[in-house]
Amino acid sequence: MSVTAAKGFTAAGIAAGIKENGNPDLALVVNTGPRRAAAGVFTSNRVKAAPVLWSEQVLRGGEVSAVVLNSGGANACTGPKGFQDTHATAEKVADVLGHSAGEVAVASTGLIGVLLPMDKLLPGIEQAAAQLSEHGGEKAAIAIKTTDTVHKTAVVQKDGWTVGGMAKGAGMLAPGLATMLVVLTTDADLESAALDTALRDATRQTFDRVDSDGCMSTNDTVLLLASGASGITPGQAEFAEAVRAVCDDLARQLIGDAEGASKDIRIEVVGAATEDDAVEVGRSIARNNLLKCAIHGEDPNWGRVLSAIGTTRAAFEPDQLNVAINGIWVCKNGSVGEDRDLVDMRYREVRITADLAAGSESAVIWANDLTADYVHENSAYSS
Amino acid sequence: MSVTAAKGFTAAGIAAGIKENGNPDLALVVNTGPRRAAAGVFTSNRVKAAPVLWSEQVLRGGEVSAVVLNSGGANACTGPKGFQDTHATAEKVADVLGHSAGEVAVASTGLIGVLLPMDKLLPGIEQAAAQLSEHGGEKAAIAIKTTDTVHKTAVVQKDGWTVGGMAKGAGMLAPGLATMLVVLTTDADLESAALDTALRDATRQTFDRVDSDGCMSTNDTVLLLASGASGITPGQAEFAEAVRAVCDDLARQLIGDAEGASKDIRIEVVGAATEDDAVEVGRSIARNNLLKCAIHGEDPNWGRVLSAIGTTRAAFEPDQLNVAINGIWVCKNGSVGEDRDLVDMRYREVRITADLAAGSESAVIWANDLTADYVHENSAYSS
Numbered sequence: 001m002s003v004t005a006a007k008g009f010t011a012a013g014i015a016a017g018i019k020e021n022g023n024p025d026l027a028l029v030v031n032t033g034p035r036r037a038a039a040g041v042f043t044s045n046r047v048k049a050a051p052v053l054w055s056e057q058v059l060r061g062g063e064v065s066a067v068v069l070n071s072g073g074a075n076a077c078t079g080p081k082g083f084q085d086t087h088a089t090a091e092k093v094a095d096v097l098g099h100s101a102g103e104v105a106v107a108s109t110g111l112i113g114v115l116l117p118m119d120k121l122l123p124g125i126e127q128a129a130a131q132l133s134e135h136g137g138e139k140a141a142i143a144i145k146t147t148d149t150v151h152k153t154a155v156v157q158k159d160g161w162t163v164g165g166m167a168k169g170a171g172m173l174a175p176g177l178a179t180m181l182v183v184l185t186t187d188a189d190l191e192s193a194a195l196d197t198a199l200r201d202a203t204r205q206t207f208d209r210v211d212s213d214g215c216m217s218t219n220d221t222v223l224l225l226a227s228g229a230s231g232i233t234p235g236q237a238e239f240a241e242a243v244r245a246v247c248d249d250l251a252r253q254l255i256g257d258a259e260g261a262s263k264d265i266r267i268e269v270v271g272a273a274t275e276d277d278a279v280e281v282g283r284s285i286a287r288n289n290l291l292k293c294a295i296h297g298e299d300p301n302w303g304r305v306l307s308a309i310g311t312t313r314a315a316f317e318p319d320q321l322n323v324a325i326n327g328i329w330v331c332k333n334g335s336v337g338e339d340r341d342l343v344d345m346r347y348r349e350v351r352i353t354a355d356l357a358a359g360s361e362s363a364v365i366w367a368n369d370l371t372a373d374y375v376h377e378n379s380a381y382s383s
Numbered sequence: 384m385s386v387t388a389a390k391g392f393t394a395a396g397i398a399a400g401i402k403e404n405g406n407p408d409l410a411l412v413v414n415t416g417p418r419r420a421a422a423g424v425f426t427s428n429r430v431k432a433a434p435v436l437w438s439e440q441v442l443r444g445g446e447v448s449a450v451v452l453n454s455g456g457a458n459a460c461t462g463p464k465g466f467q468d469t470h471a472t473a474e475k476v477a478d479v480l481g482h483s484a485g486e487v488a489v490a491s492t493g494l495i496g497v498l499l500p501m502d503k504l505l506p507g508i509e510q511a512a513a514q515l516s517e518h519g520g521e522k523a524a525i526a527i528k529t530t531d532t533v534h535k536t537a538v539v540q541k542d543g544w545t546v547g548g549m550a551k552g553a554g555m556l557a558p559g560l561a562t563m564l565v566v567l568t569t570d571a572d573l574e575s576a577a578l579d580t581a582l583r584d585a586t587r588q589t590f591d592r593v594d595s596d597g598c599m600s601t602n603d604t605v606l607l608l609a610s611g612a613s614g615i616t617p618g619q620a621e622f623a624e625a626v627r628a629v630c631d632d633l634a635r636q637l638i639g640d641a642e643g644a645s646k647d648i649r650i651e652v653v654g655a656a657t658e659d660d661a662v663e664v665g666r667s668i669a670r671n672n673l674l675k676c677a678i679h680g681e682d683p684n685w686g687r688v689l690s691a692i693g694t695t696r697a698a699f700e701p702d703q704l705n706v707a708i709n710g711i712w713v714c715k716n717g718s719v720g721e722d723r724d725l726v727d728m729r730y731r732e733v734r735i736t737a738d739l740a741a742g743s744e745s746a747v748i749w750a751n752d753l754t755a756d757y758v759h760e761n762s763a764y765s766s
Contacts (some may be wrong), residue, residue, distance in 0.1 A: 303495025
């Protein structure tokens with residue numbers, strides 16, 4: 001279903017030869033209207049890939065008629081030539097579809113610092129355009145995979161309208177946003193401003209709270225396109241909730257497929273004075289390598305949780321901190337709590353609850369453990 | 384030589400039985416005067432171990448007559464009982480030596496969240512006191528090891544006066560300070576204020592710029608004791624330089640023995656607008672797990688350096704960044720530079736130079752690679 005679950009969209013995914021192993025590497029998503037409203041959120045990394053710089057410009061216009069995505073190369077840190085290549089890619093899509101290049105968003109993912117093989121990418125666009133279909137969402141989702149072991153899609157169907165989407169991402173996963181490409185589509189009849197509000201709200205609470213390895217990508221892109229093909233204009237709150245549900249689903253799929261991970265860690269910070277405090281503490285716990293190793297070893301090492309909390313600026317008193325791991329309060333009032341041998345950590349999901357005892361705000365951050373497989377996957381070859 | 388290289392100090396290191404494996408675990412360092420001036424720098428982690436809270440109080444008095452250090456338990460997150468144990472430890476040392484407990488600093492290292500076996504520690508203090516010797520520095524350095532594979536000592540001898548020291552630390556090594564215990568001694572005849580100025584200056588540029596794994600300890604302690612036994616009062620600049628040299632030597636030894644590491648990474652940030660910018664960028668590079676994996680794999684993956692720089696607030700333009708790895712400028716003006724195949728990464732030391740092209744300030748941060756051995760060492764058992 002993916003990006004073609006909503007009416008008014010076609011998609012395709014093909015192997016253009018960008019990847020040396022011959023796997024699918026080029027996806028095309030086209031909004032067939034009647035409306036072409038769009039919103040986008042991009043990496044907050046200050047070193048931005050050429051397609052991010054390009055697509056940020058496109059989104060300023062508020063209309064996107066097509067998105068072309070490639071895996072097999074990030075086109076990041078590639079200088080003026082890289083930006084020219086992105087521009088040429090958008091022009092090629094516009095030519096083939098009879099659109100304006102200024103309405104074609106581009107997204108790339110793969111190794112940083114390498115130019116894309118344009119002699120393969122441009123013919124690939126013609127090939128993808130020829131295969132555009134209302135059932136092409138699945139193939140598009142497959143074509144944007146890099147080190148992903150599975151493709152990721154999600155759909156929410158409401159009363160006469162739909163929000164669907166696809167995502168890729170498995171490493172360099174840290175907020176602002178996670179290293180990932182996401183395209184969401186809807187046939188709801190909404191203007192770009194309404195899409196933008198819903199998308200920013202959703203990403204702030206979903207993708208921005210995923211932190212697989214603390215490393216922020218240069219290419220993160222989340223796009224939301226509306227075709228208006230359902231003829232229905234849902235209320236903002238209902239629409240925002242549907243977008244958030246799809247984003248939440250995709251964000252969880254990203255964590256579930258993180259490079260080398262053996263555990264998904266749900267870190268819930270409660271009792272915080274502010275939501276910002278809760279997020280800061282959650283992120284500090286999520287990024288603590290020693291804790292990530294301990295979780296991998298199924299060791300409920302709560303001392304490493306406290307040492308991570310202690311590095312933040314959040315409001316708390318050290319002797320009032322409480323920590324539960326999988327429901328067992330192993331740390332109470334900053335000291336030894338229930339018997340750590342009661343903690344059962346055999347399953348993939350591990351739940352850490354950190355109670356700051358400083359207020360009533362909370363936040364959930366999702367993270368992964370740190371494993372020898374992660375080291376291997378990120379040291380044995382360039383990615 | 385260690386802490387007894389300077390005149391006016393005795394030390395001992397013994398096995399008190401705190402460690403279950405029977406290795407040495409208790410060290411005592413005594414200032415025999417005539418002066419007992421002292422300065423200390425402690426972890427900036429807000430979750431501080433009981434011995435840190437105690438020793439911070441002691442240092443406020445400006446005089447330290449003895450330091451008792453144990454490995455085998457951090458006495459962190461141990462509540463009121465943990466603090467009582469630290470107090471009892473200082474009282475015991477004071478009793479045995481005929482000093483005041485208010486002048487006895489305490490330092491502990493090991494697992495967080497476990498009470499110390501006081502029935503072994505207190506008799507151990509008597510045993511250590513009986514073995515105090517002007518040649519005991521080496522044994523003291525051995526007794527504070529935890530996962531350290533070697534003990535760490537350093538000495539600078541000047542014209543009639545000396546600065547010496549010992550350090551432990553191999554994991555949870557990140558600034559503010561690194562997870563480590565350091566005791567420095569000098570026979571220079573200086574007041575506490577002069578020691579404090581020299582010590583803060585030295586730690587800021589040495590221990591605070593070591594970042595093995597981004598994890599800040601609850602127990603970091605650096606103490607500088609002056610006996611005045613040389614009768615010589617060096618100039619502040621000369622003294623500060625000697626203290627910095629000893630700290631620099633010990634900091635390098637910490638990095639060289641970091642848990643599971645196969646590479647020592649020297650990250651030099653140049654062309655920064657401010658020293659703070661240089662440190663922020665250096666630390667961001669030092670903590671990037673993907674880059675640390677790439678260095679382990681001897682892959683000069685400069686894209687990961689740029690993606691780390693891009694997450695900082697430092698002054699720079701993305702298209703003016705330059706990066707060299709072991710002297711080869713693999714990234715020029717934010718894009719592909721010299722041939723990455725020219726980079727020789729066979730040796731343990733890897734040098735990364737990041738030129739922000741935004742000014743003339745610089746800083747050096749030392750880090751380690753991320754290895755499967757690190758994961759194993761920190762997941763296979765609690766530490």
